[in-house]
Amino acid sequence: MALKFLVVDDSVTMRRIVANSLKTIGHDHFVEAGDGREALAKLSTDDTINFVITDWNMPDVSGLELVKAIRSNDKFGTIPILMVTTRGLKEDIVEALQAKVNNYVVKPFTPQILKEKIEQIISSAV
Amino acid sequence: MDQKISMENIFQKLGDLKSFFIYGQKLIPILQKILDFMQDTVPLLENVNRSIQESTSKMPKAALQINSVTNATEVATTEILDIVDGMAVDVQGMQSKLESLKEKIGDDDIASLLALVVKIQERMMNITISLQVQDITAQQLSSVNHLIQSIQEKLGGLLTELDNKENDELTVDDHQFPRDAAFNADARYDKNTNSQELVDSLVADNLTKASQAEIDKLFAKQ
Numbered sequence: 542m543a544l545k546f547l548v549v550d551d552s553v554t555m556r557r558i559v560a561n562s563l564k565t566i567g568h569d570h571f572v573e574a575g576d577g578r579e580a581l582a583k584l585s586t587d588d589t590i591n592f593v594i595t596d597w598n599m600p601d602v603s604g605l606e607l608v609k610a611i612r613s614n615d616k617f618g619t620i621p622i623l624m625v626t627t628r629g630l631k632e633d634i635v636e637a638l639q640a641k642v643n644n645y646v647v648k649p650f651t652p653q654i655l656k657e658k659i660e661q662i663i664s665s666a667v
Numbered sequence: 668m669d670q671k672i673s674m675e676n677i678f679q680k681l682g683d684l685k686s687f688f689i690y691g692q693k694l695i696p697i698l699q700k701i702l703d704f705m706q707d708t709v710p711l712l713e714n715v716n717r718s719i720q721e722s723t724s725k726m727p728k729a730a731l732q733i734n735s736v737t738n739a740t741e742v743a744t745t746e747i748l749d750i751v752d753g754m755a756v757d758v759q760g761m762q763s764k765l766e767s768l769k770e771k772i773g774d775d776d777i778a779s780l781l782a783l784v785v786k787i788q789e790r791m792m793n794i795t796i797s798l799q800v801q802d803i804t805a806q807q808l809s810s811v812n813h814l815i816q817s818i819q820e821k822l823g824g825l826l827t828e829l830d831n832k833e834n835d836e837l838t839v840d841d842h843q844f845p846r847d848a849a850f851n852a853d854a855r856y857d858k859n860t861n862s863q864e865l866v867d868s869l870v871a872d873n874l875t876k877a878s879q880a881e882i883d884k885l886f887a888k889q
Contacts, residue, residue: 565792598851627851638870649803649857
């Protein structure tokens, strides 16, 4: 399955690093969003996006709010979501899982970890 | 008889008055010391007040400087990423030329050069990974800015109460501070895998629970 990623992060640097990591592990199709609001707008208009990688701490609409908004949406509620964040406390991870993220990566991450988590999500979805 | 009682009362009152004067004489030096202490303390308190006012008025500038550091590091990081991306294209070009040469000549030296190219690519990827430090420190600096703003609000409120008047210099104006970026105050640039291991165990636990819930649901239907 050809994956098209939506990379959501308010940091230009992080979007770039995630994009480079995706290219390294063989995924060339992605679009970017600077916060949750922009991400929701892109998901509403672009039906080809089939994977979301999002940060947590973002202005306006946070990553967690984005996850909740996606999961409550009829059109794209089942899309796989990988959260990539600096938040590594147990309560944060549990909160994200309760919001129904598919997997979770703590920054700093390597392309190998990203690949592993994407593959886990895809294999469990099949 | 009544006259005698009255005189005894007067003498008692005079005795009380005498005790009061003796007590007052003892109290005067203590009152003087308190007065001296207060006279010494007032300039000190005024000095403290002035210092707090000065420090408080400088806080927005400190916050803006911290913000400019974040912006500068973001620009520099983007420049480094541009350079690394350019190098990646060059190295990839070199790799494909070496591969075609290896097919034509089949030299061992070319094979070792190709191995070297892979090593360079790995090292370039490591540079990119290390640049995540920019995002992490940006969040830490945003957290410091948030603290500075909170302290200025508290001090401004305290000084306004002391002066019993509004001081424009100390009133916190949101425009004086950089936009409050979203941040994680606990963000750390830590390459150990403890946090990721915790995530993995919680995710695995969550998946197991979900599976059990699905099984229970299935049996409930039957």
